[in-house]
Amino acid sequence: MADTYTLAGLATHHEEIRKSRFVALADAVQAPDAALAFIDKHRVADASHHCWAYRIGQQYRFSDDGEPSGTAGRPILQAIDGQQCDCVVVLVRRWFGGIKLGAGGLTRAYGNTAAQCLRLAEKVLIVDEIFVTGECGFGDMARVRARLTAQGVRFVEEVFGSDGVSWRMAMPRGHADALSRMFADMTRGQGRWRPDAAAD
Known part of the structure; x- marks a missing residue:
């Protein structure tokens, strides 16, 4: 295309x-x-x-x-x-x-x-973007955000909870799978990663 x-x-x-x-x-x-x-x-x-x-x-x-x-x-x-x-x-x-x-x-x-x-x-x-919600603990927050920003992720919304942060992020559709794996590695599998339902 x-x-x-x-x-x-x-x-x-x-x-x-x-x-x-x-x-x-x-x-x-x-x-x-x-x-x-x-x-x-x-x-x-x-x-x-x-x-x-x-x-x-x-x-x-x-x-x-x-x-x-x-x-x-x-x-x-x-x-x-x-x-x-x-x-x-x-x-x-x-x-x-x-x-x-x-x-x-x-x-x-x-x-x-x-x-x-x-x-x-x-x-x-025009980049075909999807939106993803990512959640991680405070201990991983700074490192995760810095790494994802370096990969071209846009942070649209940031909400702090009692034990961590929830981000709504926009990223190129073609990079989402690799970024999901990176996120899981950086949070040692403890983080949550949910693509928007509209992304399918």
Whole structure:
């Protein structure tokens, strides 16, 4: 399975094509509501069109916003997919310059502006993570936490009890079995390790 990426932050790209000005804005989003909020936030009154697309896993939507059907939103979505991006929204604003581009010209203009914006953006690899609850005694706590942190484990939550600590941890799915064995060794089999039920 190919790697997929999201964006480290807001990215922008400007192009002028036959006197029309195109400005692409892209950012990472985790939910459709956040994508729509991004689009609303970046609308400007004087632009002729606000065409957009987002992909969040299997969820996606796009809009031509008054451009001929299929010439704007779909090419933007294809640019997202073509750059192996996920959890991303792209908005392309157009200011009409008086010269009609035709369906093919519009498709290329929107698709290329979006693709170039994503190409230039700082990307972050999306890691398939699972969540695990780990419990150990106070005596092992510092050593276990230091070793797991060094292996790339993220500690999401920490709760202290009367005889030890309980952590909720996130880790790459492919490393979970090896980390489970390491945890058992470090706690001499006394620790508890439970993957979230949703991890299956």
